Amino acid sequence: MSRELDQIDKGILYMLQREARETTAQEIADTVGVSPSTVRNRIDQLETDGVIRGYHPEIDYEMANLPLRVLFICTAPATRRAELADEIMNVQGVIDVREMMTGRRNLHVEIVATSTTDISRIADAVHELGLEIESSELVKRRQIQPFDHFQFRG
Numbered sequence: 001m002s003r004e005l006d007q008i009d010k011g012i013l014y015m016l017q018r019e020a021r022e023t024t025a026q027e028i029a030d031t032v033g034v035s036p037s038t039v040r041n042r043i044d045q046l047e048t049d050g051v052i053r054g055y056h057p058e059i060d061y062e063m064a065n066l067p068l069r070v071l072f073i074c075t076a077p078a079t080r081r082a083e084l085a086d087e088i089m090n091v092q093g094v095i096d097v098r099e100m101m102t103g104r105r106n107l108h109v110e111i112v113a114t115s116t117t118d119i120s121r122i123a124d125a126v127h128e129l130g131l132e133i134e135s136s137e138l139v140k141r142r143q144i145q146p147f148d149h150f151q152f153r154g
Contacts, residue, residue, distance in 0.1 A: 003049055003051065005051070007032070008032050008033075008034055008038070008042060009042060009046060009051075011028070011031060011032035012028055012032060012039060012042055012043060012046070013046070013051070013052070013147075014146055014147075015027070015028045015031060015032075016028075016043075016052070016055075017146035017147060018146050020055050021055070021057075024036075025037075025039040025040050025043075058144070061095075061112045065114065066112040066113060066114055067114065068112065068113040068114065068115070068116075068118070068119060068138070069110065069111070069112050069113075069138070069139040069142075070110070070111050070112075070113065070119055070136055070137065070138055070139065071108060071109070071110050071111075071136065071137045071139055072108070072109040072110075072111065072122075072123070072126060072133050072135075072136050073105050073107075073108055073133070073134045073135045073136070073137070074105070074106075074107040074108070074109055074126060074131040074132060074133050074134060075104045075105055075106060075107070075131065075132045075134055076106055076107050076130070076131050076132075077130070078102075078106070080130070081099055081106055081107060082099065084107065084129055084130065084131060085097045085099050085107055087129055088107070088109055088125075088126065088129060088131070091111075091122055091125045091126070092122075093111045093112055093113055093118060093121075093122045094109060094110070094111050094122065095110050095111065095112055096108075096109070096110035097109050097110075098110075104134065105134050107131060109126065109131075110139070119136075123136070
């Protein structure tokens with residue numbers, strides 16, 4: 001169940017998306033116009049409500065000796081898509097799975113690998129689960145940014 005976010009919540013979420021690790025409750029409070037304790041309470045509530053589901057580091061996999069990043073575009077039977085998405089996360093090297101709403105090409109599986117042997121191992125595991133790989137693409141670069149639909153203006 002979703003919840004209605006006010007401007008304070010939106011500001012907190014925006015600031016956390018920009019740099020959760022380096023941003024203090026005091027900095028967020030100064031930006032959104034409330035006390036640091038209110039910020040901490042709001043963050044706790046956003047976590048409890050499931051709006052904030054975790055804090056994840058952004059990893060440069062190439063620097064971590066995983067130079068190959070590949071996106072498998074797969075098709076799963078519609079009735080097993082969610083189950084297979086959960087199962088594929090257990091394959092070593094899989095870092096991201098996205099479920100598409102309908103049709104073919106309904107699972108996008110992102111992997112990291114050190115060699116083509118690794119890629120083949122993961123592709124074999126994907127096939128063994130019952131997924132059909134429609135295409136695979138070598139990922140050159142991925143960029144992310146704070147989600148700006150919150151329209152926070154601090």
